Amino acid sequence: MANAPVLEMRHIRKTFPGVVALDNVGFELRRGEVHILLGENGAGKSTLMKILSGAYQKSAGEIILDGAEVEIKNPKHAQTLGISTIYQEFNLIPHLSVGENIFLGREPVHLPGLIDQRAIFQAATRALSGLGLTLNPRKLVKELRVAEQQMVEVAKALSLDARILIMDEPTAALTEHEIKELFATIRTLKDKGVSIVYISHRMEELFEIGDRVTVLRDGRSVGTYDVHAKSRSELIRLMVNRELTDLFPKERAARGPEVVRVEGMSTKGGLKEISFILHQGEVLGIAGLLGAGRTELARAIFGLDKITSGTIYINGDPQRIGSPRAAINSGIGFLTEDRKSQGLVLPLSVKANLCLSSIDKFSRWGIMDTKEERQAAGRYVNELRIRTPSIDQKVVFLSGGNQQKVVLSKWLCSQAEVFIFDEPTRGIDVGAKAEIYQLMNRLTASGVAIIMISSELLEVLGMSDRILVMRGGRITGEFSAEDATQERILQCALGE
Amino acid sequence: MCLRRIALRENFFSHYGRQLGTLSGLLGLVVALWALTPHFLTVSNLLNIAAQATIIAIVAVGMTFVIITAGIDLSVGSVLAFAGVVMASALHQGVPLPVALLVGLGIGLLCGLVNGLLITIGRLPPFIATLGMMSVARGTALMFTEGRPVSGFSEAFRSLATGEVLYIPTPVIIMIAVYAIAHFVLKRTTLGRYAYAIGGNEEAALLSGINVKLYKTMVYGLAGMLAGLAAILLTARLNSAQPIAGMNYELDAIAATVIGGTSLLGGEGTVMGTLIGALIMAVLRNGLNLLGVSSFIQQIVIGSVIIVAVLIDMALKRRGK
Numbered sequence A: 001m002a003n004a005p006v007l008e009m010r011h012i013r014k015t016f017p018g019v020v021a022l023d024n025v026g027f028e029l030r031r032g033e034v035h036i037l038l039g040e041n042g043a044g045k046s047t048l049m050k051i052l053s054g055a056y057q058k059s060a061g062e063i064i065l066d067g068a069e070v071e072i073k074n075p076k077h078a079q080t081l082g083i084s085t086i087y088q089e090f091n092l093i094p095h096l097s098v099g100e101n102i103f104l105g106r107e108p109v110h111l112p113g114l115i116d117q118r119a120i121f122q123a124a125t126r127a128l129s130g131l132g133l134t135l136n137p138r139k140l141v142k143e144l145r146v147a148e149q150q151m152v153e154v155a156k157a158l159s160l161d162a163r164i165l166i167m168d169e170p171t172a173a174l175t176e177h178e179i180k181e182l183f184a185t186i187r188t189l190k191d192k193g194v195s196i197v198y199i200s201h202r203m204e205e206l207f208e209i210g211d212r213v214t215v216l217r218d219g220r221s222v223g224t225y226d227v228h229a230k231s232r233s234e235l236i237r238l239m240v241n242r243e244l245t246d247l248f249p250k251e252r253a254a255r256g257p258e259v260v261r262v263e264g265m266s267t268k269g270g271l272k273e274i275s276f277i278l279h280q281g282e283v284l285g286i287a288g289l290l291g292a293g294r295t296e297l298a299r300a301i302f303g304l305d306k307i308t309s310g311t312i313y314i315n316g317d318p319q320r321i322g323s324p325r326a327a328i329n330s331g332i333g334f335l336t337e338d339r340k341s342q343g344l345v346l347p348l349s350v351k352a353n354l355c356l357s358s359i360d361k362f363s364r365w366g367i368m369d370t371k372e373e374r375q376a377a378g379r380y381v382n383e384l385r386i387r388t389p390s391i392d393q394k395v396v397f398l399s400g401g402n403q404q405k406v407v408l409s410k411w412l413c414s415q416a417e418v419f420i421f422d423e424p425t426r427g428i429d430v431g432a433k434a435e436i437y438q439l440m441n442r443l444t445a446s447g448v449a450i451i452m453i454s455s456e457l458l459e460v461l462g463m464s465d466r467i468l469v470m471r472g473g474r475i476t477g478e479f480s481a482e483d484a485t486q487e488r489i490l491q492c493a494l495g496e
Numbered sequence B: 001m002c003l004r005r006i007a008l009r010e011n012f013f014s015h016y017g018r019q020l021g022t023l024s025g026l027l028g029l030v031v032a033l034w035a036l037t038p039h040f041l042t043v044s045n046l047l048n049i050a051a052q053a054t055i056i057a058i059v060a061v062g063m064t065f066v067i068i069t070a071g072i073d074l075s076v077g078s079v080l081a082f083a084g085v086v087m088a089s090a091l092h093q094g095v096p097l098p099v100a101l102l103v104g105l106g107i108g109l110l111c112g113l114v115n116g117l118l119i120t121i122g123r124l125p126p127f128i129a130t131l132g133m134m135s136v137a138r139g140t141a142l143m144f145t146e147g148r149p150v151s152g153f154s155e156a157f158r159s160l161a162t163g164e165v166l167y168i169p170t171p172v173i174i175m176i177a178v179y180a181i182a183h184f185v186l187k188r189t190t191l192g193r194y195a196y197a198i199g200g201n202e203e204a205a206l207l208s209g210i211n212v213k214l215y216k217t218m219v220y221g222l223a224g225m226l227a228g229l230a231a232i233l234l235t236a237r238l239n240s241a242q243p244i245a246g247m248n249y250e251l252d253a254i255a256a257t258v259i260g261g262t263s264l265l266g267g268e269g270t271v272m273g274t275l276i277g278a279l280i281m282a283v284l285r286n287g288l289n290l291l292g293v294s295s296f297i298q299q300i301v302i303g304s305v306i307i308v309a310v311l312i313d314m315a316l317k318r319r320g321k
Helices: A045-052 A075-080 A098-102 A117-130 A146-159 A176-191 A203-209 A232-240 A294-301 A324-329 A339-343 A350-354 A356-362 A370-383 A400-413 A430-445 A457-463 A486-494 B002-036 B043-068 B076-092 B097-120 B126-145 B155-162 B170-188 B190-200 B202-207 B212-238 B249-259 B271-290 B295-320
Strands: A005-016 A019-030 A034-038 A060-065 A068-070 A083-086 A109-111 A164-168 A195-199 A212-217 A220-226 A258-267 A274-279 A283-288 A307-314 A317-319 A332-335 A418-422 A449-453 A466-471 A474-480
Touching: A005 A045, A019 A034, A019 A045, A019 A060, A019 A195, A019 A212, A034 A045, A034 A203, A034 A232, A045 A164, A045 A195, A075 A083, A083 A146, A098 A117, A098 A146, A117 A146, A146 A176, A176 A195, A176 A203, A203 A232, A212 A232, A220 A232, A232 A486, A258 A294, A274 A449, A274 A474, A283 A294, A283 A457, A283 A486, A294 A418, A294 A449, A324 A332, A332 A400, A339 A400, A339 B202, A350 A356, A350 A370, A350 A400, A350 B190, A356 A370, A356 A400, A356 B190, A370 A400, A400 A430, A430 A449, A430 A457, A449 A457, A457 A486, A466 A486, A474 A486, B002 B271, B002 B295, B043 B076, B043 B170, B043 B190, B043 B212, B043 B249, B043 B271, B076 B097, B076 B126, B076 B212, B076 B249, B097 B126, B097 B155, B097 B212, B155 B170, B155 B212, B170 B190, B170 B212, B170 B271, B190 B202, B190 B212, B202 B212, B249 B271, B249 B295, B271 B295
Parallel strands: A019 A220, A034 A195, A034 A212, A083 A164, A164 A195, A283 A449, A283 A466, A332 A418, A418 A449
Antiparallel strands: A005 A019, A005 A060, A060 A068, A212 A220, A258 A274, A258 A307, A307 A317, A466 A474
16 A cells, blocks of 8 residues: 555644634545544544535645645535545435435436436446445435445445545444444445545544544644554543643532432433432533433433433432423523523523523513513623623624523523533633633532533533543543543543 | 713614514505595595404414414414304304304314414424314314305494494404504513514523423414404404305415514514504505506505515615624
8 A cells, every 4th residue: 555645734724713723733644544533522623624625714724635735615626626524414315315315416317407317326336336335226315224324425425536535423323333334344445545534532443443643632733643553541641631721710619418319310311320419519520422421411300301210309309300390490400502502592682581481580470570570681681791782682693602691691590509501611712711610600609509511621620529421321430520630531431 | 961862762773673664664655645546545544444454453463473483373264264153153043242252262262272282282383283274164164154154143243343432443443452462462471472482492492491382372372362353353344254254364464474574483573563564455455446456466566565575674684683
């Protein structure tokens, strides 16, 4: 196998308003190699790949393809250059057949507009068998398993003469057996001289399928290594090696009595035998990888997923929490991961959003005391320093940080005593982040208990009093803030 | 001081700007017709327009609530006919007037609640559930009357349509009362607030502890009940309940609602806008009649007005963002 680099990305820099996402990042990709990109959430892997696939434009740096510099204008252009991406979410049309999907948008025709069906299925069969697959090209995509759909994506990319394939977490939704099949296909691709950039969090895969690995951290390249020259623990250290700075203004509050106790809870959402205790004034951090069951835990406590066994105690009393209303009445507030689609009613005003979960307090016989409502809204806007021209402003016009404060006020207004934060600072700029952390400090100082789910390990380490680590719907580790290190958490999250 | 006044004015405009736009459309139309025909701007003609607008305007109130929750109700015209013939038969059977009126309202409410339950418990899309109800209610009305109108009622009943209070026709007064109450309900009650929240983001409403199914069902029930009220007024005016009454009223009600600035995507809208929308349609029909424009051309004009009104509304909204 030739070792000449097919592709080189050099000194890539990417800035978004107020943030440097990538700074002087680079790596080279050889012909027929599987090159792993390794890094924490937010390290810049996806941004780098979006630049390569044409979804983003780099701010500076150069991309060299076959020895010549190229400017990748858009995803279509990337495809014509031979760079294809297999996304986690497939871009297939479920009601069309495998063959029709592979040739979507460039169907062979008899006459303009008249599709040559036979040619499609013949070409599709060739494309699939080239990958060592025996999939029937006439089968509808919706009837395929996830792994098979992924293969269709790969076949589609190859039929576009892709020489470079980007795979972003390709095994996230696959079973053990399907992963084996995928790896067999990847090996076939390597033999054909296709180069693969492979993003995955699963360390075991890295050693099974990877040739070389480039580690990214905080938007910078740490280095490129032969996979077998490094041990797992060395790689983990390279990924996370950082000091906690005063980014996290954590103030410890006095730990009060127990507020929530969960015993042996399993749910339809996939939780298995979850038990933990949450105290007043405490931040309980929940760490884990994508799909570990962290959000499912929040949904179960908030009455959204059916609990099949186990008990939740609130202030020592067993509670049946069957709906969000019941959860709110038990003093629980849920700040969802996705503010815009779940937390806020965007076309409504700051005032209306703020009072949404506690209108009962402002109304008698269904008629609202709008004066009292306005006063309450004004109070929270002042107290939390929500930057808005008025309480009648629609929340859609507020910045991410201020939107988050509106959601927070909503639960303060409903007098929640337990706050569940799911990814509290996602998509929020650095200044607003610090403000959210300070609000958490104020909450715990006033005796509120917080469950904080976060994919940012540093945030979990920086803000928690205690940390639970989840994997596969179970709790696989518990640490006090003093004992927790990034390495130990990652080991529990990865299942070492 | 001066700055504050400007700020106040801007605030006023941002709140009512959309209705002001629709309102100036209505006024422009009135001025144009005044210039074109001497018969338009007379007290008797204006009262005539108001009386003609009432039926659609009342049905459109319910439609506005439904559309604010991001739904649609195609069944209101048929429900109107069904409620009308049942109430009329009750009157013919000698049922006391107040009871018969409650029967009319009750039939409407019942059909609306069935719509609501099909949508919330049955998880049917509102379009499908109410399309089905449209056919079922119409068919039941025809079956119930064997296709014949039920005609001839007491003076007391007919006075609901023919009566006057201070020279203002009773139906107009009822319409104004319905709009005043509906405005209050939307702006000042939990039902109204939840309607906006559900239409603006159902998921967020659910996660805020709102009983989404209950309130959605109530909104469809309300739309049905208002169709029942419209049935009472129409039957009283015509002195006859027809099983084929209310054909295409759902479309007129939807048109009045969207001309009035309510978004079909849900989450925003006002009944005052809808009232203006209903008046625009009534004024337009009346004016075109006075001008002797053929009914074929009238349809073209009204269709175009709907499209242009919503185009302008969307353009204003984009500029607002």
